[in-house]
Amino acid sequence: MDALPPLDEVLARAYVVSVPLVTRFRGVEHREAVLLDGPIAWSEFAPFVEYDDAEASTWLAAALSFGWEQSSVPRLRASIPVNATLPAVPLERVASTLARFGECRTVKVKVAERGETLADDLARVSEVRRLLGPEGRIRLDANGAWNLDEAEHAIRALEQFDLEYVEQPCARVDELAELRRRIHRLGVPIAADESVRKAADPLAVARAGAADLLVIKAAPLGGIDRALAIVAEAGLPAVVSSALDTSIGLAMGAELAARLPQLDHDCGLGTAALLADDVTADPLRPVDGAIAVRPVAADADALRRLVADPARAAWWRERLTRCHALLSA
Ligand SMILES: O=C(O)CCC(=O)C1=CC=C[C@@H](O)[C@@H]1C(=O)O
Ligand SMILES: [Mg+2]
Numbered sequence: 001m002d003a004l005p006p007l008d009e010v011l012a013r014a015y016v017v018s019v020p021l022v023t024r025f026r027g028v029e030h031r032e033a034v035l036l037d038g039p040i041a042w043s044e045f046a047p048f049v050e051y052d053d054a055e056a057s058t059w060l061a062a063a064l065s066f067g068w069e070q071s072s073v074p075r076l077r078a079s080i081p082v083n084a085t086l087p088a089v090p091l092e093r094v095a096s097t098l099a100r101f102g103e104c105r106t107v108k109v110k111v112a113e114r115g116e117t118l119a120d121d122l123a124r125v126s127e128v129r130r131l132l133g134p135e136g137r138i139r140l141d142a143n144g145a146w147n148l149d150e151a152e153h154a155i156r157a158l159e160q161f162d163l164e165y166v167e168q169p170c171a172r173v174d175e176l177a178e179l180r181r182r183i184h185r186l187g188v189p190i191a192a193d194e195s196v197r198k199a200a201d202p203l204a205v206a207r208a209g210a211a212d213l214l215v216i217k218a219a220p221l222g223g224i225d226r227a228l229a230i231v232a233e234a235g236l237p238a239v240v241s242s243a244l245d246t247s248i249g250l251a252m253g254a255e256l257a258a259r260l261p262q263l264d265h266d267c268g269l270g271t272a273a274l275l276a277d278d279v280t281a282d283p284l285r286p287v288d289g290a291i292a293v294r295p296v297a298a299d300a301d302a303l304r305r306l307v308a309d310p311a312r313a314a315w316w317r318e319r320l321t322r323c324h325a326l327l328s329a
Contacts, residue, residue: 001065007324010064013037014045014320015298016313017306019246020276023097025087026244032308033246034316035279035298038067042297044249045320046219055198055220057323062223064327066252071224075258079290080240082106082270083139086128088113088120094127100273104289106137106164106266111154112145118154129161137164137266144171144194151175152182164265165189167215173199176210191215191239196230206234213237215268218256219249227256241268246275247284251296254284258293277306 015035021028026048033046045063047056084101086094086109098107107128111121121140128138138161146154151169166188170176173195180190189212192205197220205211214231216238221227231238240257242250253269270286272278281299284291308316 001061001069004324004327005064005068007321010036010320010324011317014317015303016308016316017246017279017303018308018312019278019306022100022274022276023087023089023093025274031244031246031275032312032316033249033279034063034320035246035248035303036063036067037298038064040070041067041251041295042248043067043252044219044245045323046243046245046249048243053319053322053326056319057326058222059219060320060323061327062219062221062226062252065223065225066218066255071255071259073225073228073259075255075293076261077258077263077293079292080254080257080263080269081266081290082286083108083137083266083268084286085268085271085274086110086124087274088116088124091123091127094124095131098128098131101270102273102286102288104266104270104286105132105135106139107132108139108141108167108268110143111140111158112142112150114145118157121154122157125158125161134162138162139164139167139191141167141193142169144168146170148175148179148182151179155179155183155186155188159186159188163188165191165213167191168193168195173204173208173210176205177208180210180212189213193241197221202230203234206236211236213239213265215239215241216256217241217243218252219243219245224252224256224259228259231260237262237264239265239267242271244271244274246279247272247296248279248298250284250291251294254291254293278302279306
């Protein structure tokens with residue numbers, strides 16, 4: 001951004017919240033976030049707790065740019081089609097979890113969860129296909145958990161369910177590139193998420209021919225304008241996804257999706273449905289398979305109800321302070 005807002009101003013506008021999830025996701029049952037009452041918009045600073053300060057500071061850059069300045073790129077759409085996101089829940093909870101998303105034609109299924117087997121994935125994906133019917137789209141996300149042979153084996157086994165794409169089947173860029181060669185004839189596209197989001201060089205995937213499309217998240221990529229620049233340079237189709245944000249973080253994702261020149265896939269921005277509560281009186285939950293592109297403001301009651309305990313609030317304020325120092329340096 002042109003000028004970083006001073007730390008004392010940012011802290012004076014910060015509210016630390018802890019939002020309960022409907023179901024465990026990424027190993028947590030509460031999503032903690034710092035909400036910033038910025039002069040342009042409410043924004044959200046919520047890097048996952050295990051991320052170091054260097055990585056988290058990119059998320060702060062995104063939050064400050066969203067809250068403090070207007071994007072220079074015009075919006076191209078007013079609503080964003082979204083997918084339902086299915087965590088690795090037991091089979092008997094698949095239908096009720098999906099029901100929270102309303103009418104979504106696309107479901108992203110988490111696979112390769114620690115402690116589970118390929119048989120568990122086959123059963124879960126089969127149940128989703130049964131519930132969606134033949135027209136629905138199913139994409140998978142392995143979060144890099146398979147090695148190359150496991151990924152090839154799993155995709156060959158799961159391909160019978162007609163897959164839209166498989167997100168981050170393996171952890172490394174060279175593995176993704178080799179996997180694409182191995183499964184070329186199957187016609188199952190490969191999407192890169194962590195290889196873009198957590199990489200020092202988010203364009204390495206495109207250069208290596210390691211993915212058919214990119215999954216992009218506004219916060220870890222440093223904000224809307226930087227994410228748009230990465231997509232333009234990569235020259236690959238992109239899907240915008242959330243970082244399990246509150247509705248305020250989702251609003252930034254929707255603003256990014258609204259500005260992509262090309263948007264052919266439903267976006268992973270329906271995740272307010274996985275929250276048991278939200279920071280606004282008017283959550284950005286999917287309606288008829290889409291979310292609106294609109295500002296979202298925190299609600300005073302919600303800020304009181306969801307306030308983080310003092311030790312966690314102090315932890316987040318210190319983290320924000322260190323990240324701010326990194327951005328100022
Ligand atoms: O893409 C979606 O459908 C929803 C978002 C989502 O799946 C994720 C959000 C946050 C962290 C990640 O582990 C996960 C992902 O890997 O894409
Ligand atoms: Mg992913």
